[in-house]
Amino acid sequence: MNFIAQALNLSKSAASRLDERNILRKAFVKHPFFGDIEEAFRFEKKFGQFEEGTVVVKAKDSLKVFRGFPKIKRTLLLNPTIKKHFGSRDIVLEEKMNGYNVRIVKIGENLYAITRRGLICPYTTEKARILIDDEFFRDYPDYMLCCEAVGKASPYVPTEVYGIENLDFFLFDIREGRTNRPLTVDEKIEIAKIYGLKLAEILATVSSEDTEKMREIIEKLDRNRREGVVFKDREMKLNPLKYTTSYANQSDLRYAFRFFGEYGRDFMLSRVVREAFQSFEFEDEEKFNERCLQLGRAILEPMIESIRACKRGEMIYEESELVFENQEVIELFKMHMRLLGVEFRVEVLDEGRIRLKRVMRGTSDKIKGILQGSYWK
Amino acid sequence: MNFIAQALNLSKSAASRLDERNILRKAFVKHPFFGDIEEAFRFEKKFGQFEEGTVVVKAKDSLKVFRGFPKIKRTLLLNPTIKKHFGSRDIVLEEKMNGYNVRIVKIGENLYAITRRGLICPYTTEKARILIDDEFFRDYPDYMLCCEAVGKASPYVPTEVYGIENLDFFLFDIREGRTNRPLTVDEKIEIAKIYGLKLAEILATVSSEDTEKMREIIEKLDRNRREGVVFKDREMKLNPLKYTTSYANQSDLRYAFRFFGEYGRDFMLSRVVREAFQSFEFEDEEKFNERCLQLGRAILEPMIESIRACKRGEMIYEESELVFENQEVIELFKMHMRLLGVEFRVEVLDEGRIRLKRVMRGTSDKIKGILQGSYWK
Numbered sequence: 001m002n003f004i005a006q007a008l009n010l011s012k013s014a015a016s017r018l019d020e021r022n023i024l025r026k027a028f029v030k031h032p033f034f035g036d037i038e039e040a041f042r043f044e045k046k047f048g049q050f051e052e053g054t055v056v057v058k059a060k061d062s063l064k065v066f067r068g069f070p071k072i073k074r075t076l077l078l079n080p081t082i083k084k085h086f087g088s089r090d091i092v093l094e095e096k097m098n099g100y101n102v103r104i105v106k107i108g109e110n111l112y113a114i115t116r117r118g119l120i121c122p123y124t125t126e127k128a129r130i131l132i133d134d135e136f137f138r139d140y141p142d143y144m145l146c147c148e149a150v151g152k153a154s155p156y157v158p159t160e161v162y163g164i165e166n167l168d169f170f171l172f173d174i175r176e177g178r179t180n181r182p183l184t185v186d187e188k189i190e191i192a193k194i195y196g197l198k199l200a201e202i203l204a205t206v207s208s209e210d211t212e213k214m215r216e217i218i219e220k221l222d223r224n225r226r227e228g229v230v231f232k233d234r235e236m237k238l239n240p241l242k243y244t245t246s247y248a249n250q251s252d253l254r255y256a257f258r259f260f261g262e263y264g265r266d267f268m269l270s271r272v273v274r275e276a277f278q279s280f281e282f283e284d285e286e287k288f289n290e291r292c293l294q295l296g297r298a299i300l301e302p303m304i305e306s307i308r309a310c311k312r313g314e315m316i317y318e319e320s321e322l323v324f325e326n327q328e329v330i331e332l333f334k335m336h337m338r339l340l341g342v343e344f345r346v347e348v349l350d351e352g353r354i355r356l357k358r359v360m361r362g363t364s365d366k367i368k369g370i371l372q373g374s375y376w377k
Numbered sequence: 378m379n380f381i382a383q384a385l386n387l388s389k390s391a392a393s394r395l396d397e398r399n400i401l402r403k404a405f406v407k408h409p410f411f412g413d414i415e416e417a418f419r420f421e422k423k424f425g426q427f428e429e430g431t432v433v434v435k436a437k438d439s440l441k442v443f444r445g446f447p448k449i450k451r452t453l454l455l456n457p458t459i460k461k462h463f464g465s466r467d468i469v470l471e472e473k474m475n476g477y478n479v480r481i482v483k484i485g486e487n488l489y490a491i492t493r494r495g496l497i498c499p500y501t502t503e504k505a506r507i508l509i510d511d512e513f514f515r516d517y518p519d520y521m522l523c524c525e526a527v528g529k530a531s532p533y534v535p536t537e538v539y540g541i542e543n544l545d546f547f548l549f550d551i552r553e554g555r556t557n558r559p560l561t562v563d564e565k566i567e568i569a570k571i572y573g574l575k576l577a578e579i580l581a582t583v584s585s586e587d588t589e590k591m592r593e594i595i596e597k598l599d600r601n602r603r604e605g606v607v608f609k610d611r612e613m614k615l616n617p618l619k620y621t622t623s624y625a626n627q628s629d630l631r632y633a634f635r636f637f638g639e640y641g642r643d644f645m646l647s648r649v650v651r652e653a654f655q656s657f658e659f660e661d662e663e664k665f666n667e668r669c670l671q672l673g674r675a676i677l678e679p680m681i682e683s684i685r686a687c688k689r690g691e692m693i694y695e696e697s698e699l700v701f702e703n704q705e706v707i708e709l710f711k712m713h714m715r716l717l718g719v720e721f722r723v724e725v726l727d728e729g730r731i732r733l734k735r736v737m738r739g740t741s742d743k744i745k746g747i748l749q750g751s752y753w754k
Contacts, residue, residue, distance in 0.1 A: 074753045081750040276681055279681055280685070299649055300668065304653055373458040
């Protein structure tokens with residue numbers, strides 16, 4: 001793993017600290033489909049300036065570094081936080097889509113898709129090679145197209161609100177792999193136009209004081225069952241901020257409570273706190289009751305659904321249907337899921353189509369125990 | 378602390394393990410009001426057979442052991458759990474009151490009240506000396522009266538549903554201090570009659586299969602805003618089980634979300650899980666919506682209330698009004714709160730009456746930060 005210290009320009013002492021802290025993990029499953037890559041490791045945690053999810057790749061003739069996508073801080077209030085953060089700059093409101101974050105990069109002759117945690121995903125890679133024209137990389141060989149992968153055929157976050165049956169990519173950032181330096185919003189728009197890339201929608205440019213307008217946009221997104229907004233400095237000099245709709249908060253809760261044996265308490269509390277601050281900032285009394293009812297439903301309905309499923313003798317699964325072009329990639333994807341440590345089943349539907357079922361064993365076992373007369377601790 | 382090993386009959390190796398694991402804590406503040414006690418330590422964790430909250434006391438002429446009150450397991454379903462646990466025995470349904478658990482004991486010449494964690498509370502002790510006739514202890518010197526301390530003037534759990542303005546004690550178990558052996562339900566009833574002690578109400582005796590009757594009782598308690606039920610083997614040979622009403626679950630949530638910076642995520646999740654299993658077992662569709670609305674309110678209302686209080690520049694407090702007989706005990710109680718590590722303010726209302734305000738600094742600081750434009754992580 002000497003190449004990592006070399007690729008990152010680490011001092012000897014930094015290299016040995018990296019080693020001691022046991023931060024590196026395999027980033028991919030070796031396979032002809034990933035033939036450009038000899039070795040690749042990902043950072044499981046932040047290390048110095050290197051974000052979690054940073055990937056270092058040894059290709060035939062080169063060493064490549066793809067920095068992890070930086071965490072975007074969340075605001076719970078529009079006022080005063082947006083103004084305080086952005087000062088007097090104009091800010092761009094971009095749609096925050098509900099999918100999974102991938103960095104599309106070029107290694108050797110081919111495109112590769114890296115997920116948030118730094119794993120090179122075969123399924124997403126296959127989709128990227130089909131959907132993304134790699135001409136961009138002839139001009140920007142060491143850049144990353146940071147995209148939201150969205151659609152029903154998603155192995156990680158299946159969503160249906162966008163009307164995308166398969167999977168598609170929506171560009172939100174272009175960053176230099178080695179430094180994580182982002183292009184400006186205008187450069188990104190220009191590049192998307194030139195290379196025919198789809199953008200995460202830019203909703204508006206507003207003054208940082210215009211919380212009224214921001215709120216309108218968020219309420220409209222909420223009505224359309226969208227996830228939320230990323231607030232960006234047009235120059236990308238300041239860090240972006242994010243804000244989610246009530247719909248997104250509640251749909252997160254719905255998901256987490258369906259699999260309450262798997263999902264962390266932190267996950268649940270944070271969504272509820274978001275709802276409270278939004279209600280405090282936005283709400284009239286009438287809407288408040290509706291929010292409470294919806295919140296209660298988002299918590300209880302999925303739990304009871306899981307209890308009923310167990311009562312019927314079923315296991316609790318998270319399901320999605322995936323579509324592959326290449327039979328071999330299905331096998332590779334299964335190996336990839338094993339690398340992730342996921343317990344899953346695959347049902348073949350027809351040529352290239354599978355149903356992926358993640359087994360939620362924690363939830364299933366807990367509920368079954370209680371149904372058979374166990375105590376709660 | 379040699380007397381502890383002696384009092385508990387510990388082997389040398391057990392005594393040194395107890396020492397190593399650093400489990401013992403001071404159980405009281407030295408003061409003439411506690412004049413019978415020379416030394417007293419409590420178990421902060423379970424150790425071997427000794428429950429958390431076990432107290433060992435060195436009095437003038439004796440060593441006393443008061444075992445911690447055993448954890449009562451909770452069931453989330455009546456059926457099949459009650460039947461599975463109690464088999465074919467009849468079970469006694471006792472009201473589980475919403476107060477705090479104290480063991481009233483006699484040490485030297487006086488009564489003392491020990492809280493769940495094993496602290497000798499001056500306030501509760503003063504109340505016990507006034508309200509409990511100590512004749513019982515002439516006949517049962519080494520027993521503990523395990524009572525729920527209930528009322529508006531409670532420093533730990535202020536509740537108003539029982540119409541008790543001050544504080545009162547309701548007996549639910551009588552146990553031998555050194556062994557934790559409980560008397561049977563019938564013995565307890567008999568003793569309460571003889572010595573004029575108030576009982577936690579015995580609601581019914583039912584067959585372990587009669588979940589219909591249990592459910593009726595629980596639904597009635599729920600309508601009366603009561604906490605729940607403890608299911609007991611009349612002989613007290615089997616461990617009791619407990620079950621709470623929806624009212625109690627939601628009122629716990631209301632409390633925890635008011636002070637969401639202090640209260641654990643586990644606390645919150647467990648209440649919601651209880652609601653889900655109860656709804657699964659009890660519910661028709663119509664009631665379900667009402668439960669969801671109430672649940673959503675129990676979560677959001679207290680949080681928003683806390684946000685609004687911070688917005689007005691207030692700190693978040695938990696308040697209660699306490700009534701003391703003896704001026705000196707007020708000072709001792711303040712020392713006791715410091716021993717507990719609680720941050721608090723005291724306002725003197727009039728002769729012997731104080732307002733106790735626990736400062737919820739975690740919640741206050743978190744909310745204030747966000748109101749001033751901080752991010753959520």
